[in-house]
Amino acid sequence: MKDGAAPMDTGGTQAVARALSLLSLVGRGGAQGLGLAQLAAASGLARPTARRLLLALGTARLVEQDRATRRYHLGPETYLLAGFAAERHGILHHAHGSMVRLAHESGDTVLLTVPQDDHTLCLERIEGDFPVRTHALMRGDRKPAGVGAGALAILAALPAPEADALLDRVAPLVGDLMPALREDLAHARAQGHALNPGRVVAGSWGLGVAIPWPDGRPAGALSIAAIENRMTPARQADLAAALHREAGLIARRLADLERKTG
Template sequence: MEAVPGAQAVSRALRVLRAVARTRSAGINLAQLVRDTSLNKPTVHRLVLALIAEGMVEQDPQSLRYFVGRECYVLGSIANERFGLGREAADAVARLARSSGDSAFFSIRSDVFAVCVLREDGDFPLKTHVLQPGTRHPLGVGAGSLAMLAAMDDAEVERCLLINDQQLKTAYSNFSVPMLRKEVALTRERGYSVNEGRVVRGSWGVAAAVRSPSGDVVGALSIAAVESRLQRDRQQEMGRQLQEEARHLEKHLAGAAAMRPEQKLKRIVRN
């Protein structure tokens, strides 16, 4: 493929922006950005200044920490209007958290990755804090991510696994391409995915994929809890609930697309 001029700079700028976004309201300092992006300090400083100039990042004048800027909110609002996921997805996550007592999530697909965008905690006092809005994993890593991968056709599954193979080997010791192929098959049989502590020991999850009206994988709804709360019987119970909420969200997406035929949902833009 022919190289696109400036593509590396854009890719690095997005890496910096994502690192800022992962910290949410805590913000991040320059030294942390350098560590999290694996870029050198002058490059990170230059890119973060460019992002500030465009309103994508803001710096607190007292703490000097960096935060997501207002322009990100504007772009997010526009994307939310296009994909029609906002309020309905938030309502689904809230219902799941309330009924289960555990932590509920909505994650979206970003090409070969899954990104958590919503989290709601239930009232059970013991929680797992592994997944937060902004957390990004290769497809297949974690319950929601695995549900998305399993919902794709075989050719797309293999493409994702091939691209992520090296990252799985270097950063996710409990995962491998052969193992994920088996997990995809099991997920398809059940209709929902199960993560039995493979990302972090003791943190288990169950998830169901959500599709757009065109059949593309949009995201996944998931529940995460400590191991003792997600044994086999409750996995099945939560799996059914998640599937019901996923189908409800899909009906909303279909209705929104029917009302706006010129803006029918297509594949999520690959980042």
């Protein structure tokens, strides 16, 4: 074709999609990495196909295989690409200072959660100096939409029909928690912040506020997690105000970034 590059054939498109799916799975494998059998099972690919694609990703330095454990990890090129993308897309880059302030002021654990299809992902966790902590959500944890204070805040920031459809899709994953979750969602919409009163782990409470993009859609959420006796109604009000303050600062940074790059 003289007027431009030929479109990629269907087989090539499929191979790219499969390779990117494997790359995403490797990234979620964390520090322990994932073996070939795990990656093949999770991706639905035959082991020879998965191995061939992993070799191609390895040649591009996007993944690497530990010689001792034979497990796959993200490669050095992904670190470079993440650094290049951080200023434009890395909400953690813009939220880190706010998280540190909130952890210092509250003494509790501050979490950054982002939407990911029908789930949410905990991007970061910063602990305050209060000696008793909750460990219901750790960095890298992936939960169904609406499960946890940050996830609930994200859900409440969506248009109601979209949020309700999302809850319907994750209902099999949520099970008996669904009625309480819908009730918590209604309260979050009314109050402007989400409260998780120990729904996931008894005694582990959380308060969350969405971080909006300029168009109003949720880019993520800040939340504070603490043991139940530190979440009195009076303190909830103080924490919610602090979360709104910092979420607003992050939202303004995201809006400024969009204006500069738009």
